[in-house]
Amino acid sequence: MFEAKSINAEHKDLIHDVAYDYYGQRMATCSSDQSVKVWDQDEQKNWILSANWKAHSGSVWKVTWAHPEFGQVLATCSFDRTAAIWEEIIGETPPQGERGLKTWIRRTNLVDSRTSVTDVKFGPKSLGLQLATCSTDGVIRIYEAPDVMNLSQWTLQHEIQCKQQCSCLTWSHSFSRLHPPMIAVGSDDNNPANGSKVAIYEYSGIRWTKTESLASIGINEPVHDIAFAPNLGRSYHLLAIATKDVRIVTLGSPPEGSSQRFDVQLTAQQEDNLSGTVWRVSWNILGTILASSGDDGCVRLWKANYMNSWKCIAVLRGDGTQAKSDTSTSSMPTMGQIAAPNQSSTTRYYKLGTITNPNQVPKY
């Protein structure tokens, strides 16, 4: 069912992130060797290197694609305290360049941070072209390109102090106009005494304010990745958190008369600890399947059944073999007794969205 293709990325150091473009036909990788590589899928579904360049003067932590309506645009962030916007140029390939390679040029360098920039994410396109970054000194920065046709001009719109070192952030991509723009930030601070490691910020139209810290469900361990599920008309938000295990949190509207902003519920938590520390979580485009990668070198896929109970539907090993999917041991708490099929025949893993390729699972 699941077939693993090994790609020799030839990065000279650890690969930290891999990102698919909107259609799942291109892929970008970034590494501690300070370079970024872009891969294109040919008709035989092979991944062909199409660009490779030194992007930063430090480890590149994250890479992410902008929506294709803005062109072929990447954003990267790095230990060198900067984030950068890259655009692919057609027809200006220098003749001495490697054959068949495309040129990416740096459109802008965002140098506001004084510490390592740990994550960078484009905002939902309904907000225009916005970019959020976070850094180890605990600052979230929101940038905007006022003219989407001009990617070299970015203005720093907001600076939010989080008071904890930030490791990851995620925008809520909601299709409802009723939901204000929202960002969740995770922290990999090792000290559990410093309280909840997740914070949620919302934009009121004037400023970003912290509206929730998920203190009620007590996430005090370091958070390595965080991802809002794309919201298709749900009244609540789904947030996946990668910490020592996988957790899925719902943020619903609070009961009437409550002073809380959200009704926070821990919908699912991995029961076993087979995967070890979880490093990445990633949703498919519909927000129906969650992929997580852990220390055991496996990617797990989680899916909810029609009763909204989440279960592990597949475990993929790096070598492509499907690990025994014994649903009895590796299951999330189920609300109903009814299980989703234990193998989803609906997914071809590179098609439906950005699921971390098992070969590039970051191991720290």
Added chain:
Amino acid sequence: MDVALALKGLQFKIKGVPQSTLNKDITDRPDELFQTLGIAAKWSVNATKDSILFDPCLRKLVNESCGTFLSGQKLSQSLGSGGDHAPDLLKLSRRYRSIIRVCRNNLYEIIESSQQDLGKLNSYYFANVLDKIELIWHLCEILYVDVVPGDIVLPQLLEWIRFHFPEGERKAATILETGADRVEAGFETAGSEKDPEYWKTVIGVLLQGRIDVTRALLVLHSDAKTTPFQHADVCLRTMPLYNIYGGTSVTVFNAQWTRWQADVRSKIEEGVFESNLDLELIMKIIAGDVTVMDTIRNHCNVWYQLMTATLFFSEPTVKSFDLSYHADHAMRAFGSNNDIQDLDKLILLLLESNLLEVIQELQKTADNGWFAVHLTNLLYLCGRLNIFDSNKVNVAHQLHEHVLLDYGTMLMSHHSLWQVGVSYLDHCPPHGLERLEILLPAIPLTSEARAFKIMQMAHERRLDSVVTTICKVMASKSLRQDRLGNALAWALRSTDANLTNHLADRFLEGFADKGEFEATDLLDNLGSCMLVSDRLTFLGKYCEFHQLYKSNNLKAAASLIVSLLSSHLPPKNFQLILLTQCIPLLECRELIFSANDTDILLSCLETLETELLTQVDSCSVSKSLDAATKEKIQLIRFSLARNLSRAIIIEGSDIPNTNSRMVNVS
């Protein structure tokens, strides 16, 4: 067309056509192949094949079943309005089955013609899966769709067995044929018992409930004229057969049945059939004698065959809710292999009416949920899908929608079947539409034709945001390839002001460089589209000016350029170009600009010059403009002055008030 043909094919099959060499070839294959390839092999034999549904030979299955699904949805709208829809639903079920049949037959044709062993094996695997699917579907149809009054299901179950295990009837047909030939040839008796398969065939058809065929076969025996055979024929002839529409009630029938069986039994005890052991065995079978159970089992390939056979001679009026008991019993009696295969499990679950588990099992089959979704849909339409959660709430609706969504989404991820997927998602409101809103723009826009197709689909569903997104992506793509005209066409469809502004600027830049426009046919025919953005309006008007100029309609061209310059539309860097283009008009032999117009142009020039000068000043590089600009401005000013003087003279006494301002023509 195909459907009708297939239905005919179904009947044809029942009537027992001689077995084709092809099928023989397959049944001769070792059992282990069946085991590895059967429905138990959920995930295909070789790891590179992920699912059978995306195989080219099964496209028909996907497409035609979608058509049937859609007509089912149409039917569902009229379901609420009352009336008897059972025949329509049955027809629907039969259509699905015939689609499966057609595909299966196509596959066997492929197997026959294929040269490659691997291709053969794959097709064989697909056909096998389809066979099993049809077997289960047929059973579902009997138990849940084609519900007979009184719930007497056995006659249909026997038909089900006959349909899927036709070997016995086929053999019987050949024996009958040769027997008839011999009688025709003038032999006294057909002597068919010389055929080594004779008794096996007789018992086979008897166990499938074909009493008429059994009798016909017995007649071909050399001893058919002897007393035991005559008695046996009477027994078989008088056997009461339950017919729902026969008018007899179940109790009356059961009484008849018991009397008849007692009669047969007494004849056996009297030793009427003792002379022929085979005949006696047959009579024991119809008498419901438990001692011959082992023999019956040896004549059955599968446990459900055993179940129907024993039921036929012990409890012909069994109700469907008793079936699970009998199924269990038959399975234990059959029990040669202890490991229950998925197919057995499914049939057992169906007989137990455990539909939820049936659907869950089906989702695991190698057809990507094709079977699960269509069967769930059909059962849902029939109102037979009632699944309760822990709070006793019927969640059938959720389950139905869930499988539809899964299947539709799965098809959407396929590069060419996505349009079929849309049809399924259309029928699960509201989530289907929401999914479409996300999935439609995520289909790779490999060609303009596909982009148009997706746009049209989005448009029909009023997903305006999808339409806009696709246009913008296409525009951005064309722009990157420097195909400005194309980019503008897409930008216009998206009605995005920012994007069209940018593109209009690119056009003007191109014009300033090369002195001509790209994609003039598009620009000349902008029409009301030009109102999307200011810059585009200017671009459109400017092109119009060029057209007028070329067609020598100088007056109109002049008044257009004046109105353009007096508006705020032209970008600053383009005003000088516009003014330069006035020179030939100003220098025409005929007076084109009136004194008033000239005055407007002049004031434009003045403002522009001051602006340019301040710009230069702010940079503080030099105090004056560069030579070329300076020369251009001088030339324009000169032409303007000459024109103004001409205009004043021609316009005669009507001296414009601009006269008060002096024109510097140095």
